[in-house]
Amino acid sequence: MTDLFKNAGFFLDGEKLELFEKYYEILSFYNEKFNLTAITEKSEVYLKHFVDSLTGAKFINGDFLDVGSGGGFPAVPIKILKPELKATLLEATGKKCEFLRELIKELGLKNMEVICGRAEELAHDKFYREKFEFCTARAVAALPALCEYCLPFVKKGGKFVAYKGDAEKEISDAENAVKILGGRLEKTEKIDLSGNLRTIIVISKENKTPEEYPRANAKIRKKPL
Ligand code: SAM
Numbered sequence: 001m002t003d004l005f006k007n008a009g010f011f012l013d014g015e016k017l018e019l020f021e022k023y024y025e026i027l028s029f030y031n032e033k034f035n036l037t038a039i040t041e042k043s044e045v046y047l048k049h050f051v052d053s054l055t056g057a058k059f060i061n062g063d064f065l066d067v068g069s070g071g072g073f074p075a076v077p078i079k080i081l082k083p084e085l086k087a088t089l090l091e092a093t094g095k096k097c098e099f100l101r102e103l104i105k106e107l108g109l110k111n112m113e114v115i116c117g118r119a120e121e122l123a124h125d126k127f128y129r130e131k132f133e134f135c136t137a138r139a140v141a142a143l144p145a146l147c148e149y150c151l152p153f154v155k156k157g158g159k160f161v162a163y164k165g166d167a168e169k170e171i172s173d174a175e176n177a178v179k180i181l182g183g184r185l186e187k188t189e190k191i192d193l194s195g196n197l198r199t200i201i202v203i204s205k206e207n208k209t210p211e212e213y214p215r216a217n218a219k220i221r222k223k224p225l
Pocket residue numbers: 067068069070071072073074090091092093096117118119120137138139140149
């Protein structure tokens with residue numbers, strides 16, 4: 001499995017490789033009970049979850065919030081790679097939050113917190129709003145809705161890093177949302193992961209998000225910005 005990381009440019013020490021091995025075991029053990037991932041074959045989990053999660057890590061250089069973490073992606077692989085960063089995981093489903101807390105405990109990861117709740121509600125809480133240097137999200141919603149979930153959490157000067165596949169259309173659909181929410185599309189990076197396209201989208205937070213955002217979820221979904 002080490003080669004899968006190396007081929008993607010990640011040279012991990014023995015301790016980190018051991019943590020990924022343990023992560024794979026814990027994920028496999030709890031998968032049925034918590035319905036975490038359809039990908040179960042070991043090399044696929046390594047490539048499509050672990051290595052994939054690391055593709056955006058170079059853009060995360062400070063405390064970060066991961067919205068809709070599910071089985072822990074991309075937050076837990078990023079935290080294993082960069083243990084010095086404080087990571088906060090936000091997840092709406094109670095059972096998945098239970099799994100994430102167990103995972104963090106079993107991996108012995110420090111400076112990591114799980115919040116069980118919905119992004120569009122928590123983003124109005126003063127304790128979390130515009131408090132994070134970085135925000136990440138993978139496979140949670142289409143980009144316009146995702147920006148409304150995520151950008152309100154990011155401090156001015158911070159960045160939102162979105163993991164997408166072929167994202168050309170989503171990027172143009174999200175232009176208005178990015179602007180209204182105080183962001184600016186900074187860059188996109190395309191990565192070929194053994195034939196699968198991953199696009200990392202970096203949106204910088206230039207202005208405060210107006211108080212009325214995020215709206216209620218039904219509105220976000222029915223009338224994207
Ligand atoms: N990010 C993980 C990954 O890449 O494997 C999980 C992806 S899963 C398809 C989407 C996750 O986002 C689910 O666990 C779901 O409960 C969570 N989610 C969806 N909308 C959310 C919201 N508004 N606030 C918090 N979590 C949300």
